[in-house]
Amino acid sequence: NAGVTQTPKFQVLKTGQSMTLQCAQDMNHNSMYWYRQDPGMGLRLIYYSASEGTTDKGEVPNGYNVSRLNKREFSLRLESAAPSQTSVYFCASSEGEQYFGPGTRLTVT
Amino acid sequence: DQQVKQNSPSLSVQEGRISILNCDYTNSMFDYFLWYKKYPAEGPTFLISISSIKDKNEDGRFTVFLNKSAKHLSLHIVPSQPGDSAVYFCAASVDAGTYKYIFGTGTRLKVLA
Numbered sequence: 001n002a003g004v005t006q007t008p009k010f011q012v013l014k015t016g017q018s019m020t021l022q023c024a025q026d027m028n029h030n031s032m033y034w035y036r037q038d039p040g041m042g043l044r045l046i047y048y049s050a051s052e053g054t055t056d057k058g059e060v061p062n063g064y065n066v067s068r069l070n071k072r073e074f075s076l077r078l079e080s081a082a083p084s085q086t087s088v089y090f091c092a093s094s095e096g097e098q099y100f101g102p103g104t105r106l107t108v109t
Numbered sequence: 110d111q112q113v114k115q116n117s118p119s120l121s122v123q124e125g126r127i128s129i130l131n132c133d134y135t136n137s138m139f140d141y142f143l144w145y146k147k148y149p150a151e152g153p154t155f156l157i158s159i160s161s162i163k164d165k166n167e168d169g170r171f172t173v174f175l176n177k178s179a180k181h182l183s184l185h186i187v188p189s190q191p192g193d194s195a196v197y198f199c200a201a202s203v204d205a206g207t208y209k210y211i212f213g214t215g216t217r218l219k220v221l222a
Contacts, residue, residue, distance in 0.1 A: 031208045042214035090152050094208040100152030
């Protein structure tokens, strides 16, 4: 039982490049989330998906898109990366309290 | 506008003593609160929660207190252990059923051996 997995663990992008962060959960949870964590800012919600087939914006959605591919997988896409998107990204799933993945550390130069 | 605030960025406590981590909130509609612990290079892990219908919830060495009139909750760790050294986030929800939470900025706890 792996819980919530995220790939990649680390990524360096140049400004303007695109990439997709992958997240999968094996707990059969309906709800999934993407957060970013920045120093002094805590965890801020980017997008969430209350169930398969639905997605909604969180607190900081600009510059991101998401896809809820199926019940297990929820991906986050940066179409044109900017230095302001340098952060640690966490995926989570929930049927109550949230279970988090190990994070992806993204640097945009 | 920070709806969930943790005003102490860091806290140091001697091993065996009590650690008290505080959290304030501004939205009186919040009705479910949680604490998460985060070690470096790992994702946050759930620690303990409390519903607004209670004022205390206990789980082993961890107790969460809720003061709705003051819009304040606290996490007590007794006795503190070096393995408790981590960043602690409080989080709040307007509806436990939505599972959507607003997180505070975190408090880094260091337990000194």
